[in-house]
Amino acid sequence: xxxxxxxxxxxxMPKEELKRLQYSSIKNLVTKLYSSxxxxxxxxxxxxxxPDDIRSLSDVSKLPFxxxxxxxxxxxxxxxxxxxxxxxxxxxxxxxxxxxxxxxYTRNDLDYWTEALARSLxxxxxxxxxxxxxxxxxxxxxxxxxxxxxxxxxxxxVLPASTGSTERQLELMQDLDVTVIACTPSYFIHMIDVAxxxxxxxxxxxxxxxxxxxxxxxxxxMRKRIEEYSGVRAYDIYGTSELAGPMFTECEERNGIxxxxxxxxxxxxxxQSGEVLxxxxxxxxxxxxxxxEAFPLVRYRIRDLSAVCDDVCPCGRSSPRxxxxxxxxxxxxxxxxxxxxxxxxxxxxxxxxxxxxxxxIQVTRExxxxxxxxxxxxxxxxxxxxxxxxILLRSHIESELKKYLNLGVHVELKAPGExxxxxxxxxxxxxxxxx
Amino acid sequence: xxxxxxxxxxxxxxxxxxxxxAAIARTLKESxxxxxxxxxxxxxxxxxxxxxVDDPEESFEKIRQKxxxxxxxxxxxxxxxxxxGSLFEAADVCGREGINIEYGYxxxxxxxxxxxxxxxxxxxxxxxxxxxxxxxxxxxxx
Numbered sequence: 230x231x232x233x234x235x236x237x238x239x240x241x242m243p244k245e246e247l248k249r250l251q252y253s254s255i256k257n258l259v260t261k262l263y264s265s266x267x268x269x270x271x272x273x274x275x276x277x278x279x280p281d282d283i284r285s286l287s288d289v290s291k292l293p294f295x296x297x298x299x300x301x302x303x304x305x306x307x308x309x310x311x312x313x314x315x316x317x318x319x320x321x322x323x324x325x326x327x328x329x330x331x332x333x334y335t336r337n338d339l340d341y342w343t344e345a346l347a348r349s350l351x352x353x354x355x356x357x358x359x360x361x362x363x364x365x366x367x368x369x370x371x372x373x374x375x376x377x378x379x380x381x382x383x384x385x386x387v388l389p390a391s392t393g394s395t396e397r398q399l400e401l402m403q404d405l406d407v408t409v410i411a412c413t414p415s416y417f418i419h420m421i422d423v424a425x426x427x428x429x430x431x432x433x434x435x436x437x438x439x440x441x442x443x444x445x446x447x448x449x450x451m452r453k454r455i456e457e458y459s460g461v462r463a464y465d466i467y468g469t470s471e472l473a474g475p476m477f478t479e480c481e482e483r484n485g486i487x488x489x490x491x492x493x494x495x496x497x498x499x500x501q502s503g504e505v506l507x508x509x510x511x512x513x514x515x516x517x518x519x520x521x522e523a524f525p526l527v528r529y530r531i532r533d534l535s536a537v538c539d540d541v542c543p544c545g546r547s548s549p550r551x552x553x554x555x556x557x558x559x560x561x562x563x564x565x566x567x568x569x570x571x572x573x574x575x576x577x578x579x580x581x582x583x584x585x586x587x588x589x590i591q592v593t594r595e596x597x598x599x600x601x602x603x604x605x606x607x608x609x610x611x612x613x614x615x616x617x618x619x620i621l622l623r624s625h626i627e628s629e630l631k632k633y634l635n636l637g638v639h640v641e642l643k644a645p646g647e648x649x650x651x652x653x654x655x656x657x658x659x660x661x662x663x664x
Numbered sequence: 665x666x667x668x669x670x671x672x673x674x675x676x677x678x679x680x681x682x683x684x685x686a687a688i689a690r691t692l693k694e695s696x697x698x699x700x701x702x703x704x705x706x707x708x709x710x711x712x713x714x715x716x717v718d719d720p721e722e723s724f725e726k727i728r729q730k731x732x733x734x735x736x737x738x739x740x741x742x743x744x745x746x747x748x749g750s751l752f753e754a755a756d757v758c759g760r761e762g763i764n765i766e767y768g769y770x771x772x773x774x775x776x777x778x779x780x781x782x783x784x785x786x787x788x789x790x791x792x793x794x795x796x797x798x799x800x801x802x803x804x805x806x
Contacts, residue, residue: 426731607677612733614675614712614782615766616705641709644677644733 346379357384371474450579485550741801
């Protein structure tokens with residue numbers, strides 16, 4: 230059997246068959262929730278929809294959306310669908326925006342989470358020959374334990390390093406011939422910086438060849454940077470704690486993240502109207518989890534912006550793919566009336582070779598005028614001792630940003646090491662306006 | 665030998681924030697780097713500290729290892745005699761030879777006063793200045 234496929238029959242199931250499977254899964258899920266979950270029954274009643282109204286996959290659009298606010302209002306366990314005796318684990322979301330969310334898991338929930346990761350890791354060639362260093366935080370955050378069990382299931386040797394103690398992590402990476410690392414992109418950049426400082430070259434001094442990076446938005450520009458800077462091949466992984474945790478990755482094609490179709494049904498909607506978009510059109514992701522028991526999700530608005538692509542991937546998998554997350558509908562900044570996503574800023578900065586890997590975005594309001602300042606670290610080799618050269622470099626970065634954002638931005642040049650580093654999720658935006 | 669009149673200057677990037685210059689100066693002190701002459705150029709949010717130091721190669725390594733952005737730049741030192749016109753003569757030679765002076769700063773030591781300049785072609789500048797009879801600082805003089 231091809232080791233790149235963990236579950237070939239399901240991953241490569243014909244499209245039509247997969248859609249029938251998704252339809253029957255959703256129908257069963259909604260029927261079950263309607264009869265057993267007071268919250269969900271009430272919600273469907275108030276939208277005047279019942280399980281019988283779902284007669285095809287496209288009828289899913291008749292179902293109401295779930296939002297993060299509902300999880301908060303029903304904190305901690307009011308939305309759980311199983312008795313507490315069946316819940317075997319909790320995770321608590323990091324609360325990037327607002328109060329944390331509690332997620333509960335049955336034994337089956339953990340099993341499907343691990344299954345999804347086993348398929349994902351196999352699709353990028355991670356298997357029993359690999360040693361995988363999990364440098365996601367272990368604990369309430371889903372990243373550490375999620376990757377841990379996923380990697381164990383494919384037979385890889387797991388090094389549960391968690392975050393922090395970067396020099397020690399690099400030492401273990403060398404001693405134990407680690408081949409794959411899983412962490413946030415910002416932590417990996419930090420690790421590359423530390424490695425450079427102490428004279429470790431990944432290709433020369435370690436066996437590390439793959440990095441599975443996610444849990445925060447990052448751009449294609451950043452991927453290119455990371456790969457040039459480290460020599461390690463970088464893959465994007467996606468998931469949120471509501472889904473279970475990090476679950477889905479790109480395959481070797483690296484052209485979108487495969488969403489296992491028997492486990493999750495993904496739609497993209499217009500964030501304003503709520504209308505379902507055509508395949509390939511970018512909007513806000515909405516997910517229905519087809520196997521979840523403890524904490525069911527039906528049409529949950531994730532707020533991440535992406536497009537769902539439904540063509541068959543050259544790798545052979547029939548599961549739909551989502552394009553790279555371009556931002557969140559709720560992390561969009563409106564500066565002088567123009568919509569700006571932090572990911573656009575990162576993309577623009579990465580086009581300038583003199584710019585280093587760290588940046589911060591500050592928005593302030595002076596009188597009635599918004600002012601956006603982007604602080605960027607420059608690379609040591611791009612430093613000139615002529616003030617004029619440095620001012621030209623700054624103007625060049627400002628004009629690149631203007632080109633991508635259509636907005637005048639003030640750039641401040643910083644020396645390497647001046648801007649904050651992030652162990653876990655990077656928070657690079659400081660909006661100091663009192664709106 | 666025109667090379668002996670080309671002096672290595674260290675240029676250091678300084679963020680224009682309270683305490684940054686002090687932090688860099690402390691690092692230089694702790695690294696035992698002795699500054700003979702220096703100049704601070706600044707823009708709104710950053711500055712560039714340019715310094716002539718003892719043993720520039722070793723000092724460069726020490727500063728770089730502290731994670732500070734530092735660069736070696738070649739400058740020329742024109743000996744200034746205690747009489748009007750010595751800067752004019754040097755600038756005039758460069759002007760006639762089409763050599764562009766990018767920046768300069770003065771230095772007054774116990775035994776020697778000089779004006780350090782950065783030019784686009786240091787070796788050609790040294791030859792032209794010497795030919796015109798202008799005295800230049802040697803790396804070992806300061």
